[in-house]
Amino acid sequence: MFSIGEVSRRTGIKVPTVRYYEQMGLIAAPERSSGNQRRYDRNTLRRLEFIRHARELGFSLDDIRDLLRMSEGAGTPAHDDVHRIAGEHLRAVRARIERLKRLEAELTRISSCKAGTLSDCAVLETLSDHALCIGEH
């Protein structure tokens, strides 16, 4: 059995965040010691690693709840749902990359200015120039 601090060290999830996940229903309320401190088993540890990884992949806690539920309903044909969630997320991620790349190009341009005075500098003008807006609006 692991204390919450041990769990935190092993999963890389901060202590208050572990408690927060419990509150949000992502993990069950664990057993307690005689002095009312949380004691976790290996299953919960694995579950938290899953959560940590999925969070790094950018899934929302709601998505993760779904994914966990699916993985629990062993054998049920939720396969498609899992792929749907992952696929939707992949699309969102690709869109984000595209947007960030355009952003990078613009930032590179405006931050490479070498003029000596602010009035010569493109940064502020660029930020003001509506015609240079990235994205759709």
Add this chain to the structure above:
Amino acid sequence: MFSIGEVSRRTGIKVPTVRYYEQMGLIAAPERSSGNQRRYDRNTLRRLEFIRHARELGFSLDDIRDLLRMSEGAGTPAHDDVHRIAGEHLRAVRARIERLKRLEAELTRISSCKAGTLSDCAVLETLSDHALCIGEH
């Protein structure tokens, strides 16, 4: 003079968000009509376009406040600060792109699985597998 709705239409910033920016001190409290409704001039319109654009570039409201202050202190040698903020931001954006690309690769892998049953599917296992974690931890 423009009503808040007109401003919203012209800048693409939602009405409550314009009021929020006023509350946060990014724009000054505008004149009011006899019936206490906000009336904006072209200067504020331009300022809001600046804000909108900078937000799209991912600058925080705090950064934008700084940028606006610099652009107001006309002629002062704040040039370096502007570039520092933009440069810092550029570095952050590049890091984000790198992370997202690794993420995309992993998502592509896990969502391309074609197995018929959940137990054959790599998605959940992949999410659980700590060894496949992206990033540093």
Add this chain to the structure above:
DNA sequence: CTTGAAGCTCTAGTGGCTAGAGGAATTACA
């Protein structure tokens, strides 16, 4: 002059945590 859209202020909620107060339990070591 009426009606419906748009405006006003105010409060509270969102996601995903994070920080701090004030106290209790555990652990390491003498």
Add this chain to the structure above:
DNA sequence: TGTAATTCCTCTAGCCACTAGAGCTTCAAG
């Protein structure tokens, strides 16, 4: 066994950048 340091507990409140809704007033078109 004593004690001091560390970890843990609950609870409340704060973060960012909005967003939603209630309940009311004003504006503009016909």
